Amino acid sequence: MAAADYLARPQVAQCIASSNFIDRLAAAEPLQDFSRAMADTAAAFELSCFAYLALPRTKNGKPRLISTYPSRWTTHYLRKNYQIIDPVIGNALETRPCGGTDIRH
Known part of the structure; x- marks a missing residue:
């Protein structure tokens, strides 16, 4: 399986999104950074x-x-x-x- 195909799998994309979310929360300083991390993660999980x-x-x-x-x-x-x-x-x-x-x- 090609790397691009593997990364395109929904469960892999969601795992990466979760990891990115945790990293961004740890680094978030102002409330806007936290809110932006939430919005981006919601989009990655296709949440409205x-x-x-x-x-x-x-x-x-x-x-x-x-x-x-x-x-x-x-x-x-x-x-x-x-x-x-x-x-x-x-x-x-x-x-x-x-x-x-x-x-x-």
């Missing part, structure tokens, strides 16, 4: 939108959202506190990556 939500550590804190979703939607989502009832967020909070380590503590 991509979001990163950091939940507050305190009860009165506000979540931080970096997203390629339309700002009208993200403003509505945060204003209505949908992160509290969002099943994707709930599932992520229950997932224990890193060999069972609870990332919430």
Whole structure:
């Protein structure tokens, strides 16, 4: 198999995109670099939108959202506190990556 054919395979392209995403996140300084890395990675995976939500550590804190979703939607989502009832967020909070380590503590 030619190298170009191998690199064109979807799973190889996605692996490369994931690796590039991690490298770019590690080097990201301003918020715009992080947002651009997200948008590029979403495009590489053929996703229409991509979001990163950091939940507050305190009860009165506000979540931080970096997203390629339309700002009208993200403003509505945060204003209505949908992160509290969002099943994707709930599932992520229950997932224990890193060999069972609870990332919430």
